[in-house]
Amino acid sequence: MRASSLILNSTRNLTLRSSSVQSHLLRGIHQSQKQEGNHQEEGSSSGYSKWKVFGSVLGGATAVGFALSGDNNRRLAIHAEAPSGELANIIESTGARVEGLKEFSMEEVNKHDSPEKRVWVTYKNGVYDITDFIPLHPGADKLLMAAGGSVEPFWAMYAVHLNNPVIYGMLEKYRIGNLNVSDVAMQAEQNTKDATDPYSTDPSRHKAIIVNSKKPFNGETPLAILTDSFITPTDLFYVRNHLPVPEVDVKDYELEVSGLGVKDLNLSLDELKKLPKHKIVATVQCAGNRRAEMRATRNLKGLEWRGGAIGNAEWAGAKLCDVLKAAGIDENDERLRHVHFEGLDTDPSNSPYGASIPIEKAIDPRGDVLLAYEMNGETLNRDHGYPVRVIVPGVAGARNVKWLGRIYVSDVESDSHWQQNDYKGFNPSTDWDTVDFTKSPAIQDMPVTSSICSPAGGSKVSGGQELTVSGYAWSGGGRAIVRVDLTADGGKTWTQADSLVQDSARHPRHWGWTVWTGKVKIPEGVDSAEVWSKAVDSSYNVQPESFSNIWNLRGVLSNAYCRLKLSVQN
Numbered sequence: 001m002r003a004s005s006l007i008l009n010s011t012r013n014l015t016l017r018s019s020s021v022q023s024h025l026l027r028g029i030h031q032s033q034k035q036e037g038n039h040q041e042e043g044s045s046s047g048y049s050k051w052k053v054f055g056s057v058l059g060g061a062t063a064v065g066f067a068l069s070g071d072n073n074r075r076l077a078i079h080a081e082a083p084s085g086e087l088a089n090i091i092e093s094t095g096a097r098v099e100g101l102k103e104f105s106m107e108e109v110n111k112h113d114s115p116e117k118r119v120w121v122t123y124k125n126g127v128y129d130i131t132d133f134i135p136l137h138p139g140a141d142k143l144l145m146a147a148g149g150s151v152e153p154f155w156a157m158y159a160v161h162l163n164n165p166v167i168y169g170m171l172e173k174y175r176i177g178n179l180n181v182s183d184v185a186m187q188a189e190q191n192t193k194d195a196t197d198p199y200s201t202d203p204s205r206h207k208a209i210i211v212n213s214k215k216p217f218n219g220e221t222p223l224a225i226l227t228d229s230f231i232t233p234t235d236l237f238y239v240r241n242h243l244p245v246p247e248v249d250v251k252d253y254e255l256e257v258s259g260l261g262v263k264d265l266n267l268s269l270d271e272l273k274k275l276p277k278h279k280i281v282a283t284v285q286c287a288g289n290r291r292a293e294m295r296a297t298r299n300l301k302g303l304e305w306r307g308g309a310i311g312n313a314e315w316a317g318a319k320l321c322d323v324l325k326a327a328g329i330d331e332n333d334e335r336l337r338h339v340h341f342e343g344l345d346t347d348p349s350n351s352p353y354g355a356s357i358p359i360e361k362a363i364d365p366r367g368d369v370l371l372a373y374e375m376n377g378e379t380l381n382r383d384h385g386y387p388v389r390v391i392v393p394g395v396a397g398a399r400n401v402k403w404l405g406r407i408y409v410s411d412v413e414s415d416s417h418w419q420q421n422d423y424k425g426f427n428p429s430t431d432w433d434t435v436d437f438t439k440s441p442a443i444q445d446m447p448v449t450s451s452i453c454s455p456a457g458g459s460k461v462s463g464g465q466e467l468t469v470s471g472y473a474w475s476g477g478g479r480a481i482v483r484v485d486l487t488a489d490g491g492k493t494w495t496q497a498d499s500l501v502q503d504s505a506r507h508p509r510h511w512g513w514t515v516w517t518g519k520v521k522i523p524e525g526v527d528s529a530e531v532w533s534k535a536v537d538s539s540y541n542v543q544p545e546s547f548s549n550i551w552n553l554r555g556v557l558s559n560a561y562c563r564l565k566l567s568v569q570n
Contacts, residue, residue: 094168095124106183113148121151128174149207153235198244203382206235212303216241220308223453227515232311239383243345259409262327275318281503282393282511285310287423291555297547300555307451312513315391317372321365340408341401354416355399393511394476396443398423428551446476449559450535463570464524470517475537478508483536488520507538531564
């Protein structure tokens with residue numbers, strides 16, 4: 001199976017022209033009488049044939065979108081009334097502009113983000129009021145995450161909805177209008193912003209993203225949906241920006257390659273694409289992911305990442321080692337120690353974001369460092385580094401520089417603030433009065449970690465019963481996850497996840513995460529319980545037990561056991 005068939009499409013706002021047949025179908029749906037009925041989720045096979053699956057594969061995740069009608073007569077009527085050609089037209093026409101319907105702006109749609117205000121969503125050119133449907137949907141809590149925004153990235157995650165004429169037909173029942181053409185083009189919001197604001201041209205983000213800071217923008221994927229897909233949809237992938245998102249005209253773009261032991265090169269995007277194209281499945285994680293759990297032990301400095309500052313994607317581009325070879329690098333030159341990356345994002349002094357990695361990782365073809373121009377089968381979007389970003393698999397997200405403008409080979413490490421004075425670990429007794437950043441190395445390979453994503457913290461569960469839990473696990477340095485251990489009684493007894501969904505790549509080139517599911521027995525006769533998870537990687541590294549022993553003033557490398565607190569009903 002082609003890898004692209006398993007990659008989830010990101011949100012796309014497309015303006016479609018309806019043919020006379022398509023318009024007839026849409027108008028017929030809009031004029032039909034709304035019928036109440038039971039709604040249920042229809043199971044689907046997610047087709048993880050590319051991925052290696054251990055144990056029982058994850059069951060169908062709770063769908064976000066519009067479940068199939070339980071009314072068989074309604075379903076049969078739809079199929080009976082529409083020949084196969086017209087069913088294809090329904091798929092093509094759903095979300096197309098319909099003449100005569102009211103026009104809405106995205107600003108108006110954004111206001112309708114709760115049942116109290118009516119829940120509106122968009123799909124392509126269509127605006128839909130789905131308020132009356134939400135109580136009927138089995139995944140109502142997740143559906144509400146799309147409120148006031150687009151359903152497209154959610155449909156990409158829950159593939160049962162894609163290209164299904166019954167679902168598309170049902171969606172059109174809730175159509176209330178067209179989305180303003182300028183908003184379909186994602187331009188209206190930008191035009192209304194203050195042009196003097198350095199963040200005024202930042203792209204729009206999906207409303208489901210949990211915002212930790214607006215300027216610069218930093219947002220994470222909600223844990224409730226994070227592991228519902230092995231590949232994270234682009235528009236739901238966490239965003240970690242340190243500076244304003246640059247506007248890059250690809251016609252003028254050139255990647256500069258220079259430094260010690262190489263000849264100067266300037267590569268356009270087209271020239272970069274002439275080099276062999278490689279694809280890898282790799283997880284990118286912020287070095288401060290799960291910081292909120294460490295902060296619960298003791299206060300520290302940093303963004304409140306709850307565990308969603310991580311994502312798994314398929315990246316495609318040229319290998320860094322091929323670019324360095326084109327620049328004439330001599331792998332045996334002992335002077336070469338580091339490769340620097342500089343982004344096109346700059347601060348008020350015009351200094352770019354920068355980082356560096358060891359030369360050993362950079363020039364090794366099996367290190368799989370990519371100059372990526374595609375993410376999940378599509379051109380990089382602006383938040384994720386358009387037109388080119390570095391993917392350094394297995395390494396802290398801070399080294400995966402976006403909007404790449406310059407590569408520099410050197411005998412010394414980057415002098416960037418983010419290389420020298422941030423993203424470093426210290427012992428728990430080091431504070432801001434005693435810290436010396438020159439005494440600690442920059443984080444490169446990330447340690448093994450895991451997180452419980454479902455159920456949510458504080459959920460009510462039954463004592464004496466088995467509870468299904470799920471989440472993710474990942475280790476840097478190309479190490480695979482071999483086991484996820486679980487306990488609900490403080491470590492007296494342990495079980496392990498019985499389903500590990502992961503890429504088939506071998507250690508030490510296993511770059512992607514593992515999505516896991518397992519069961520634990522909740523103790524009886526208690527008011528509360530904690531479920532713990534700890535992952536073990538292919539080098540038999542295991543997560544530390546407590547955050548107190550790994551606490552550091554910046555809250556990085558936060559990889560202790562995940563402890564999910566639950567309320568127990570007996």
